[in-house]
Amino acid sequence: MNRVSSKVMLGYEINCKEVETLKKIGAAGFVLLDVREPWEVETAKIEGSLHIPMGDIPSRAHQELDPDSHIVTVCHHGVRSMSVAMWLREQGFENVQSMRGGIDAWSEAVDPEVPQY
Template identity: 60%
Template sequence: MDLEITVDQLKQQLSSATPPLLLDVREQWEFNTASIAGSTLMPMNEVPSRAHQELDEEQHILVLCHHGARSLSVAAWLRQQGFDKAQSVAGGINAWSRSIDPTVPLY
């Protein structure tokens, strides 16, 4: 399983019968500004203390941030922790807004 997926792949997976967990690792103000419906907010700095309590190691987890750098770091860390199905969304919510859903604000 690749460490990164595209926003087109994200769109397909979110509309599947068994959608993955969309984990948004941005800050609260960013999430309030622009987010994807159904996503779960867990700011990057909280992931180490919350991941093992709140996430399922067996679940497919897609990690999202603004442009893809934080999510790539978090996805790699999650994999090191045994979350083998963690993937980062390349380009982040910025790419989602530009390519998939222009109603999601750019910031």
């Protein structure tokens, strides 16, 4: 007998306008996870994001992230963040998405004060 999960499986990607809405409303359990390198975060960042570089995710994810949170990963253009989102889902973090276009798209569509590099 198959059981239907009460959790909704989210799509792998979310656009930056949707992320902006989640930030503005203070969505419960929402985490914006920046997986870029430290020098990139020094260059440009989204306020309120949690920074864990991609290379540190395997050693830090289970200690620093709640598997029940809605986690949105972000990088420069959306490639590394998608890899991290897929890995986190494989580890049991079900509500993980990657922000399409990365911080570059955020700078264009949401906050032009965030530098592009």
